[in-house]
Amino acid sequence: MKRILITGISGFVGGHFVDYLKSAGKNLEIIGISRHMPSWDFVGFEPDCLKHYEADLNDLPRVKSIIEDTEPDYILHLAAQSSVAESWKTPVDSFMNNTNIFLNVIDTVRRIDNGARVLSVGSSEQYGIVSENDLPLSETRKQSPENPYAVARVSQELLAGIYARGYGLDICCTRSFNHCGPGQRDKFVVSSIAKQFAMIKKGLQEPILHIGNGSIIRDFVDVHDVVSAYCLLLEKGKRGGVYNICSGVGRSILDIINILSEMYGTDVDVRQESSQIRPIDNPRIVGDFRKIHDETGWKPKVSFEDSLRSVYEYWDKRISA
Amino acid sequence: MKRILITGISGFVGGHFVDYLKSAGKNLEIIGISRHMPSWDFVGFEPDCLKHYEADLNDLPRVKSIIEDTEPDYILHLAAQSSVAESWKTPVDSFMNNTNIFLNVIDTVRRIDNGARVLSVGSSEQYGIVSENDLPLSETRKQSPENPYAVARVSQELLAGIYARGYGLDICCTRSFNHCGPGQRDKFVVSSIAKQFAMIKKGLQEPILHIGNGSIIRDFVDVHDVVSAYCLLLEKGKRGGVYNICSGVGRSILDIINILSEMYGTDVDVRQESSQIRPIDNPRIVGDFRKIHDETGWKPKVSFEDSLRSVYEYWDKRISA
Numbered sequence: 095m096k097r098i099l100i101t102g103i104s105g106f107v108g109g110h111f112v113d114y115l116k117s118a119g120k121n122l123e124i125i126g127i128s129r130h131m132p133s134w135d136f137v138g139f140e141p142d143c144l145k146h147y148e149a150d151l152n153d154l155p156r157v158k159s160i161i162e163d164t165e166p167d168y169i170l171h172l173a174a175q176s177s178v179a180e181s182w183k184t185p186v187d188s189f190m191n192n193t194n195i196f197l198n199v200i201d202t203v204r205r206i207d208n209g210a211r212v213l214s215v216g217s218s219e220q221y222g223i224v225s226e227n228d229l230p231l232s233e234t235r236k237q238s239p240e241n242p243y244a245v246a247r248v249s250q251e252l253l254a255g256i257y258a259r260g261y262g263l264d265i266c267c268t269r270s271f272n273h274c275g276p277g278q279r280d281k282f283v284v285s286s287i288a289k290q291f292a293m294i295k296k297g298l299q300e301p302i303l304h305i306g307n308g309s310i311i312r313d314f315v316d317v318h319d320v321v322s323a324y325c326l327l328l329e330k331g332k333r334g335g336v337y338n339i340c341s342g343v344g345r346s347i348l349d350i351i352n353i354l355s356e357m358y359g360t361d362v363d364v365r366q367e368s369s370q371i372r373p374i375d376n377p378r379i380v381g382d383f384r385k386i387h388d389e390t391g392w393k394p395k396v397s398f399e400d401s402l403r404s405v406y407e408y409w410d411k412r413i414s415a
Numbered sequence: 416m417k418r419i420l421i422t423g424i425s426g427f428v429g430g431h432f433v434d435y436l437k438s439a440g441k442n443l444e445i446i447g448i449s450r451h452m453p454s455w456d457f458v459g460f461e462p463d464c465l466k467h468y469e470a471d472l473n474d475l476p477r478v479k480s481i482i483e484d485t486e487p488d489y490i491l492h493l494a495a496q497s498s499v500a501e502s503w504k505t506p507v508d509s510f511m512n513n514t515n516i517f518l519n520v521i522d523t524v525r526r527i528d529n530g531a532r533v534l535s536v537g538s539s540e541q542y543g544i545v546s547e548n549d550l551p552l553s554e555t556r557k558q559s560p561e562n563p564y565a566v567a568r569v570s571q572e573l574l575a576g577i578y579a580r581g582y583g584l585d586i587c588c589t590r591s592f593n594h595c596g597p598g599q600r601d602k603f604v605v606s607s608i609a610k611q612f613a614m615i616k617k618g619l620q621e622p623i624l625h626i627g628n629g630s631i632i633r634d635f636v637d638v639h640d641v642v643s644a645y646c647l648l649l650e651k652g653k654r655g656g657v658y659n660i661c662s663g664v665g666r667s668i669l670d671i672i673n674i675l676s677e678m679y680g681t682d683v684d685v686r687q688e689s690s691q692i693r694p695i696d697n698p699r700i701v702g703d704f705r706k707i708h709d710e711t712g713w714k715p716k717v718s719f720e721d722s723l724r725s726v727y728e729y730w731d732k733r734i735s736a
Contacts, residue, residue: 182581185518198507239577241577242581248573249569256561
């Protein structure tokens, strides 16, 4: 049986990816690495198909020993510190826990030289401040990272390119746009807003929504669509290729609030907190998914409304009135 | 008296920079950091104007404590692992000892917030494979790093940009082209060739020159010109600015051999060693120094022939027949 190593398996996307492999009948032995044991409560979990290592990927000898012991055929590198807001507060941590951990993984693959296929997950933040003429963003558009997280991701992709072209590693890369789905932590905007709606609905919060900059526009893609894209790219992505994973549609933060407000009949006041406004921010990011569609057939399937509903319901279940 | 902190002071450029400050009558208190004590034998050394710390810049608490204790007005960040060849052998070390050490320095400056002006030294390797139409390279040309060292330098410059624009740090950056001058280690090409000529002249080596790819073309700038550029940029460079430091002239490795062969009347056979040929390499790099010239008045003053002569003489003195 082929083996897949998933770094950062305990996270939001890791849980959904494991769930996807099971539901899609993918017959793979799953090896997971994360700092802590997974505690997903939104996916079934079969311990016999999942071997788990608690490890910090900054610990290179540990990374080496795990990859040497398990010799994976595929590596899905999900481990990341993926919050832009946090990266402004702790830029060094963001860099270490994005770029450096990735370098430790791929340099180990280079040394072991077993031909493992690696999927490196990147971010739409890599594009930076874009003009309307650049939208929707295709992969050929210049990268101009404008926050510490984005710099870390650009650096990661540059390293991936060098390892693919210079050392012949079988790596391909994503630029994943904003995710949306049940289980995401509430430091991410959709999850934060849906949670606040659930709190307000239960009378646990005044009908005031606290957000950062409400006018920024992002391209949100449902996590179920994200994980199916990752699976397809592991199977069919081109060596050294870079692929947008996005919905192709831009939504402002205020759009999200309006949809949820209408969906659940909840009127709210919106308060933009200056503490949540970032030193530099991208006013508008929308992606183009033609490349991955043309090469693998992938396209997003989950509607934005269904996605928001699933996030709301996730919080609704977890918050006790 | 104003204070300048020089990281990597024990290196080739560090020695020349200290020498330059003295000869130019710059009245600065010099604080040096390096892994080992400087052992320059080509510059005078006045211990009373130089406080030295032995430290590894990967050790963040140590970096913090030194910068907090010394509160420099200027920081010249020379510390680097600047060999492309070594970066292919030990890419992780290259990344740590370029990008990560720089991040430790600037994040400390951000926390201390004393307004220090930082000069971040980068490399022409950041441009990568270029077409003839792009030559001479100006700072606006796209960066396409093609070796691990170059990726580390691009990442460093991206971080510098974020710290300048996002946190308001007073950083400016160089893209320094190949250096040439006495005291450079013989793992760098000009120094290696000049040393071999000196060895051959003394009968200590067969008249066979061992090199990598002889046809690659680089823009060599004398280290005396490099350090005067660094001093001018510390004084006059624009916050967030990026400046080429180069001669504007391309020379092939075989050109260097021909000049030295003629200068010292030494005939040699040339042997290109495949072990020294790199997985990916740039056939031709030549820079444009108009930007730094326009903004600071700098231009290179030392002729290539004088520069080669000084390197030959450096080795000639050090090699005993």
